[in-house]
Amino acid sequence: METILRTENLYKTYGSGQTKVNAVENVNISIEQGEFVAIVGKSGSGKSTLLHMFGGLDTPSKGNVYIKNQNIFKLKEDELAVFRRRKIGFVFQTFNLVSSINVWENIVLPIGLDGKKVDETFVKDIIKTLGLEQKLHNFPNTLSGGQQQRVAIARALASKPDILLADEPTGNLDSKTSDEVIGFLKMSAQKYGQTLVMITHDEDIAQIADRTILIEDGKVVEQ
């Protein structure tokens, strides 16, 4: 199977000298095409920082991240932005939808920014899968949390990325909605053959992943 994401001696350090803190320390992992990986750890263990570095949102102090053999930190700032919108789909804990445009527009925004034509059949299929057909013209903040997160998932999937990165996607949701969203996430990842990396501190959710990576004090303690 093809390796989608690979890290090499990844470090993220804050401060220096006495106050030096290793948020991420010597992380070497690789994730295969189609895998569903859960990254688990306590609050402050460095799991979010790690995920942000996977997606090029944060820069490592040392080490490399390869997505499909492309060292993403070798890219220039604008090249990285383009790479992100084509190859990576993000789902955040706080949904992070753009409030001034409607649901449909939010979903197709990364494609629009890329200047590409929207594959309507594909996007409509995602929308149907996520049950958002009735909400396309709504503004995001008129939706419930679960609905907003489904829009975020649709947005992440719409540009057919190589990898889906989800940062505690259920952190802001109640348990019933959480199960629902995780269900959608897993289902769509499978349906569209997506690789999914998800951060969570919920053991139950971690259970349904193909593989769990446990992080403690920035280090991978168990794969």
Add this chain to the structure above:
Amino acid sequence: MNTITGLAVNNDKKNKTRSILIIVSIILTTMLLTIIATFCYGVIKSNRTNTEQLYGSYYGTYKGINEEQIQEMELRSEFTDIGKMAFVGEVINKSDISLYYADKTTYELTNLSEYLDEGAFPENEDEIIAEKSFFEALGYDNLQIGDKISLNSRKDSDSTYEKKELVISGLLKESVAETTKKTYVGYVSEEYYENQVAANKRYYSVYFRLNDSVDITSDEAEDLLKELAIKCGISEKKVSVNDYYLMWSLDPGMETILGGLLIAFCVIIFSVIVIYNIFQVGIVQKIQEYGKLKALGATKKQLKRVVMIEGMLLSGIGVPVGLIIGCILSKFTFSWLMEQSNSLRAGADLIEVSIFSVPVLILVVVVSFLTVYLAIRKPMKTVAGISPVEAMRYQENTSRKRSLRKGKKVVGVKEMTLASLSANRKRTIVTVCTMGLSCVLFVVIANFVGNMDNEYDARKSVEYGQFLIRLDYSLNDTAYPENNLDSILKENLLGTDLVTKIKQIDGVTDVRTRKVLALKETDETGQETGNMSSVAVLNEEDFNNFKSRGGNMGTLDYDTASEENGILYGWSHFMEDYGYSLNQNILTQLENGISQVSFTGTIQGSFGNCDQDWGITEDTYKKLGFTEDGIGYIWVDCEENNLTTVQKELKELLTDKEHVELETYQDALKTSQFSTRMMKMASYTLLAILGIIGFMNMTNTLIVSIITRKQEIGVLQAIGMTNQQLNRMFQMEGFVFTIGTVIVAMAVGIPAGYAMFCYGKSQSWIGLNIYHFPLLEIVIMIAVITILQIVLSFVLSRNIRKESLIERIRYQE
């Protein structure tokens, strides 16, 4: 430090950008208020101090009164310091030269004594004092005190010129205005005057002051002076009031104060809006913080106090700094303005006054703090009114009424920008309106200043080209009939041969002429009935030019006037006074120096001012059978770089010709510029001040609009918006703001400016004649706004990227 103050201090420290913006706004506001206040104070004080220097210290004058009337005045206790001045005679010369007699009191009251350069005022019969240029006009160069001169003068148009020998007793300082005007005055002694004019024919202009015990205000001055005149047996028509002196010495300077207050009011309004905007936005961002305080038990009053102290702390830094900068700027600009006006004036320099007054500065400080207080009233209420629960989940857009948006199939940068502008419609409109309003004042002023047209003003004297050669004639000189127009026309001084010679001068590019006729009214038998007057012969272009400058012309056009042998009165304002009316037929005899033609014309209208008593068309002139003679005006045009040589050659051509004047466009322009310079300077100073406010407002608006969307921009970048696209989005937004601003500024500013122009024109403000759209000023304004917006968007988008993406996305977490 108690808890509340501590909280406020920390809030200010933590919101560094907001604090800096507010401090800068407060500094600018205080600075502007300081400048306005000190200028008003300085102008009033300087005017009071210098009013005597500028306008003389007499209350008024009675003109053309005799010695008995003066004695009456001397008997009355109301009058003090009575000074006499009398016209002694005119001097034969190409320039307009006259002789006057004045006594010592008049020298003092009119400040002439300040102009004494060397020597003394005339005492003996044969003594004279004047400016150097007076003697130069008479043909004497490098004269010293004690040198003898001779001149031909006469006391009125009924007397003959007599040759006089005079000794120079002193020289006066040159005044700029008089050299450009080409009129000169020399002063002679009382003895000279009395020997010239018989006692029963002596008429004086009397300058006087009133006793301090007389109760007088500048509004009632005219009535009071008239009343006193009647008591002395003087007709009230002979009264003239020294308005400027009385205005400044008796008036508290209300106009200046009102003007200052108006500008200060605008500044305060702008500042309140700007400071309010920054505060309000800051508070909306931090609403949860305030909500937490409330949840922890802070009372409404305490919350208000937090905001109040935040604002006052910032004022505490901004106000003193603004005050100091304002004082320094005022000091320098005021001194500079004084220097400028001194350099334009001859004689005594203006006395420089201290423009600072402690009470005025204290007032500025109080008003500045008040401005901040007004700005934070609403934010204080917002904070006090938060319910803790709501505050915890406060989101900026919760108030949106719409929940649906039709949207676009594809969303790119352009669609994003427009969506964001329309979603924040209220903010977009407020932004455009505040920016637009600060430009409105600019447009209004530009409409006014941009229309003070010196060239137009100068073109009223010299209509075409660079030089005007014109006949200098009298109409009713009985003693010297050869000075009258009909005689001068016979000399054919400005004949076609002269025109040919002028055309041959190197560098002359164009020569135009206009004919002048002498008009004598007659009765049916052809007998002359009245005085002679002059007629301008107008071609179609001249006709339309004069018509456009007012008067009472109705729909009359050139062709109709030609066909119907119309004649037009030259001064509409005086037409009735001289007993003429529309459609009246007048019987005349017209002369061009070669032939005489009887002409019956119908008065078809009147020009505002056509420089002659009457006007007829060129076609009528030809129909009457006149030849090409009778030229009264020659305009000469040449390239700018040939001005001096052409002027020299023209002077040479005209040396021997009496009764011919040479005026230059450059002189006319200088005279006009001289009078408008001060006006323009004041207006441009105001424009500069408004520019600063506009800039401050615009910077704030753009900063605020970008900072408040930090998180959203972070999200957009996270999902793949490039820096280039981000920059494009900002530019596009700025562009929409710019367009909106320009539309608001134009839509409000142009009509308001036009109204102000019309008002100014009706009040005869300097140089306002024809309304020109102030295109240049507006193009500059648009260019400045556009450039500022592009630079600001660029700087801000760079600045925002300094913070890492992650920090921004988590901004509100």
